[in-house]
Amino acid sequence: SQTIHQWPATLVQPVGSPLSLECTVEGTSNPNLYWYRQAAGRGLQLLFYSVGIGQISSEVPQNLSASRPQDRQFILSSKKLLLSDSGFYLCAWSNGQDNSPLHFGNGTRLTVT
């Protein structure tokens, strides 16, 4: 069966520091991968998605970037965090078909201080 791992679970970082969140998927090949962010009391906002190694599409221009160095690895990064980057970051995968749901990792709660 497929599993998705995301770490760390929680993170507290000062403004201006770098960020790296990692997500890996097991049990499937060539998945679509996604990064979402959920601000407190808000809906999930799609940040990036990827349909293959090295292929990244950005949905919302902001202080973040994403990379997919391997088929089942997806990384979210920032060079300098802003206070507004605080939130609940969720990685997800799907098999790419229209009727395929997204399956989410457990998420990373990021607090920028």
Next chain:
Amino acid sequence: GQNIDQPTEMTATEGAIVQINCTYQTSGFNGLFWYQQHAGEAPTFLSYNVLDGLEEKGRFSSFLSRSKGYSYLLLKELQMKDSASYLCAPGRGGYNKLIFGAGTRLAVHP
């Protein structure tokens, strides 16, 4: 553009039935997903509709009307563990890009 409208909060009694409505506007619509999200946790998949009509899955059912841009999630025989947020998510375009509403926070009380 995309727009999703759900009630912010609902309350219901254990054992009862509750219907959570969702209206949406999105380009390239290719189906609608419902997710459950307990506080502090990741969303989990509940149901998917692509054709008009009702899909039943145990205590949960979901309905879709594509022409009206309308869906609802029906929860029967409510249990305390059903207290959570329920997220309506229309898919758009290709690549399974789901757009999520802010969700409906359901509180089930004895």
